[in-house]
Amino acid sequence: MKREELLEQRDELELPDTAGLSRRDALKLMGISPVAASVLASTAPAASAEAVDVKGKILIVGGGSGAIMALARLHRAISDPDITIIAPNEIHLYQPGQIFMAAGLYTHEDIVKPNSDFIPDDVTWIKDEVASFDPDNNRVTTRGGEEVAYDYLVVATGIVCHYDAIKGLTEDDIGTHGISSVYLNNPEAGTAKGGEITWEWFNDLKAAAKNGKPKVIYTQPNTPIKCGGAPQKILYLSADYLKKEGLSADYAFTTSFPNLFFLKPIADALGEAQKRYDSITNYFSHHLESIDVEGKVATYIHAYDEEVYDEDFDTYETVSKSDRIEMPYDFIHIVPPMSPPDAVVNSPLAGGDGWLEVDKYTLQHPRFPNVFGIGDVCGIPMGKTGGSARHHGPVLQDNLLAVMQGKTPKEKFDGYTVCPLKTEYGEIIMAEFNYEGFAPTIPFLAPEKPRVMWWYFDVYMLKPMYWYLMLRGLM
Ligand SMILES: Cc1cc2nc3c(=O)[nH]c(=O)nc-3n(C[C@H](O)[C@H](O)[C@H](O)COP(=O)(O)OP(=O)(O)OC[C@H]3O[C@@H](n4cnc5c(N)ncnc54)[C@H](O)[C@@H]3O)c2cc1C
Known part of the structure; x- marks a missing residue:
């Protein structure tokens, strides 16, 4: 499908059916977002x-x-x-917007501004x-x-992506042979190809699902990554994109970690969200080792513990084991190791x-x-x-x-991290936590509940807040 045709579809997606909202309702919701914005602003130390x-x-x-x-x-x-x-980088990328590019809601122009907008004239810029x-x-x-x-x-x-740490894969393979990665960007060149490629991938996937049930893999590596929720955001948004048309695929979420999220209430909520889509299988503790790009096979190291009987002591002991597992696929979304x-x-x-x-x-x-x-x-x-x-x-x-001023630093970062997990077009679980546990911006809202409000906040409010408040150090 041509890029222009894909962009036309954007308008249809902008107000998702799944949210069950009219444009008027959406505007009402927009009306409450400044409240959320001011609450957010008040949570950051002044x-x-x-x-x-x-x-x-x-x-x-x-x-x-x-x-x-x-x-x-x-x-x-x-x-x-x-x-x-x-x-x-002459260009500043609003990187969270790459997810909405992948979902067909933003274009590249929506997520870029010249860095010169943010660097005052009396600052020396090398x-x-x-x-x-x-x-x-x-x-x-x-x-x-x-x-x-x-x-x-x-x-x-910041952090860099290492696609070549996956044997058999190079960055140039992204966008070919059913391979996608929303993370593919080049801050220096000001490009976010991953968003564009993944939106085309959503549509290739939809076309394939019209003729059968393609096998689709989504990966999460064993290193820290920026936006730890992105691997699952792409899973749920692409599955929902197909679901809107009554289509489905055979989805495999493969992660080096032992669960969907380290906070159990969020992991449970994500498990619930998965039930909305046909056939998602989770493969925990599966580390992507290599890819056969042409043959479309992903090879994993699956690490696990096994209870083994020890005859001499008449007891069971836990032994760490690992298997090498090959998974054929039609489409794969890769989140590479980062450092x-x-x-x-x-x-x-x-x-x-x-x-x-x-x-x-x-x-x-x-x-x-x-x-x-x-x-x-x-x-x-x-x-x-x-x-x-x-x-x-x-x-x-x-x-x-x-x-x-020769004084001792006293201010403390509390570990605040936010992960807006898109469980479908129109809903987000706003996972906010710090070193101690949950740290919801609005304490009376259960953090594990998917909400339409957070979707509209994320799609419409967060980007202007980023450009006009956060990058100006005003919140
Ligand atoms: C797909 C995606 C979705 C995301 N979603 C969210 C979200 O929903 N919510 C959220 O809060 N965050 C999200 N993030 C994460 C967020 O974008 C990053 O955490 C944030 O940009 C980190 O800021 P940073 O300054 O550390 O790194 P960056 O913003 O990546 O900037 C790093 C800068 O350092 C420069 N640089 C690199 N090496 C050198 C060097 N040797 N010398 C000089 N300059 C160098 C780069 O050119 C770049 O300008 C997402 C990120 C991605 C990719």
Whole structure:
């Protein structure tokens, strides 16, 4: 199907039948979203009201959500700021919108803006990448060979996808042979091909389902990923896209993890949501090892424990085992393993696992106190979401200013992470949690319940809030 025809279908999807809402109802719901927006704004720690007179050269590395949020806050909070940003990307991507691109609701134009909209003129912008960090000497070197010195460093390089960590697969295979991946984007080039390719994949899948029941696999890797809910969002949205036409497929959700979600009430709710669709089979603890692109076969390592009888001691003991399993498919949606960029992994700033080493509360580096992290690159147990970066922002601002004033950082990030799980066109489970457990923005709403309200909030409100409030450090 041609791209233009696919875009025409968008209008039909915009107000989903499944929500059972007229356009008028939707507008009423939109009317309550500013309430939700103000509640959200009130949950983030407030920015300091008055600009502080502190001195020092601040270097921010990265040009995505975390970097721009940090820049906006520090630029406003310091009376005469001396800030340099090293970011290769002229274009800023609203990455959560890639899911709605995949679902046919947004286009590429809907999720991009020039980064220059967010970088003030008095900030030095070096359009390059950092190749190496030298925190012992307070300087970095760019790919172009420029050495940049700093007094204070904010690392915000995000996370990178490793398609080639799956044997037999290359990035070029995405969009061919029934393979898709919503994550395929290139921040430097300002493109989000994954969203476009996955929308075409939804439609190829629908065409195939008209002639039978295609076998469709959805994968989740064993590394931390940005937006941990995305693998299931694509599963449910594509299944619902077919269901609207009375079609179905043989769906397999394969994950390296032992459950659908680490919080049981959310896992149970997702299990309930799966019953809406014919034949979803979950394969837990299945790690995608390789792909035969031409032959359309995925090979997994399935790890499990088995109780084995020990004759000598007349007892049972638990033995860890693993099998290699081949799964043929017609279509596959791949979420690749992810890690920080090499420049971070190979630097003295990395912890033993390669992630940026920071205190999980203060976001300060434990060995280099003039270094802070924000966003996905941080080696902390939670928070690889834009919503987390929003909550990192005020903590980073106050703690960096404290260090610049010779004080001890006191603000604490609580682990806030948000995962808007799209269970169908028109419903979202808004999973919000922190280091302690559930952390719902609206405490009297059960967090595990799928709600139409969150769908409209996510589709219509979150994007303007991102561009006009979050990236400007106003919430
Ligand atoms: C498909 C998808 C769906 C998502 N859905 C949601 C959602 O619903 N809700 C939510 O809250 N979050 C969601 N996210 C996650 C969210 O987009 C990220 O968590 C957020 O963008 C993290 O911000 P960041 O600054 O850490 O990284 P990014 O925004 O990715 O920015 C990283 C930046 O660093 C730059 N960079 C990389 N290496 C270097 C280097 N060596 N030198 C200089 N610059 C460098 C890159 O060019 C880029 O500009 C989603 C993400 C995806 C991909």
